[in-house]
Amino acid sequence: ASLPLNSGDQTVASDASGLQVPVQPPCLPMISPQWRQVICEWAYKLVDHFDCPREVVGVAMNFVDRYLCNVSLRHDSQSLSKREFKLLCLACLFLAFKLEKPNLISLDALLTLSRDLFTRAQLVAMERSVLKELRWRLHPPTAFSFLEYYALQLRTPASSTTANADYC
């Protein structure tokens, strides 16, 4: 039985044993790298507008990538449509906002900002699906966390916690 991915797609190849294994990076056939970039840019505009740390986008995209990775590696899964991909990104962004800046953007506001493409119930359901796929592991290391860690190591023991360096 073939994978439920688009037949003839290059992301799937057969090895000698006849097992089909994905050879491309975890990217579903219907989603192109450009989409990810477009969403990323949109997300950056959004967090900048709300004067939020840009870290939020890094966390959200980590969630998106891990979700896609899980889903694409599971053979029984359906590929995501463009619409589902948008919903996924929105849910991940919503989660990242809640972790970093709770109460800043309400669910309704986020739906409006995405031009009411989805209903509240759809977003809530996707959020739960994301949490399940990520097995509730919500503290990914981002480039920013490495910077923060280095800054912490550089701090001399004599300097107090209040004299903390402004990292970025």
Add this chain to the structure above:
Amino acid sequence: MENYRIMKQLGQGVWSRTYMGQQKDTDQLVAMKKFKANSCDEGVDFKALREIKLLSYLQHEHIIRLVDSFATPDMAVVLVYEYAHTSLDQILRNRDIPLSSPDIKQHIRMLLLAMDACHEKQILHRELNPENMFYLEDGTMKLRGFDLARMHDGKPNTLLSPQAFALWYKPPEVLMRSQHYSFSADMWSVGCIFAELMLRRPFLMGQFTELSQLDKIFKVFGTPNESNWPDYAILPLAWHSTVPVPPVAAVSLDGIFTAAPNDAISLLKSILVLDPSNRLTASQALRHPYFSNEPPPTPKGNLILSSPPPEAN
């Protein structure tokens, strides 16, 4: 939820209920916190998410371990923790449990180690009290209650809510509505717990209101002035007659803690200081001579955590 058997309710908070449960496969006891599902119109409760994030970041011997988390069909989030058998609150209230000064040293040492781990990772706990100090059977203290905890980037312009902290453990700057408090605020609570271990009753028991709590603090530590707390006058409540007139002088702690050894009182005096910038940090406190002086802290396995069984006749 299907993997766990709920055994009994342990407690109830504003946003959550705690249960004692058992993992069905392993029979392992766990504590389960179920967040109320009333905020489901905003999806999964952000407080639960924040706690999951903090606890996974803060893995440490003296900080409660998160075993599992999941969402129930009715949109409530459940966090599953390792099960702790008793709390410091229960120990302090049980008069059958003796607390020697080496015991006290071990209790406060474990709290300081937990605090140091939090502050090292820039996390403010904001709800330190004996009810949040739990003990495993082997005597290891596990700090819990990270509902109000948050990452604090140390930047002076970060606003923090003055609603945090339980009344008797609330530092004076928070009572005076400072929104810029920092790690030293947690240290005030540590000092209060240290004092409580020695007195065996809460040290500063204000009656219901924050004003009464401030009054209690000032009666012991004196009213704030330019010399003992240079920055107090810029706090929001400093203008609202919270500071009693005429000024009160500080009382000597030696007179209150008559049974305590001198090095313990010296440590207490360096933690419970009105001016937050003069309080010891957790790592400084751990280097205080109190911990290297005799007697050494009781090995945690020898701490008495529950009443001895009644003597057989």
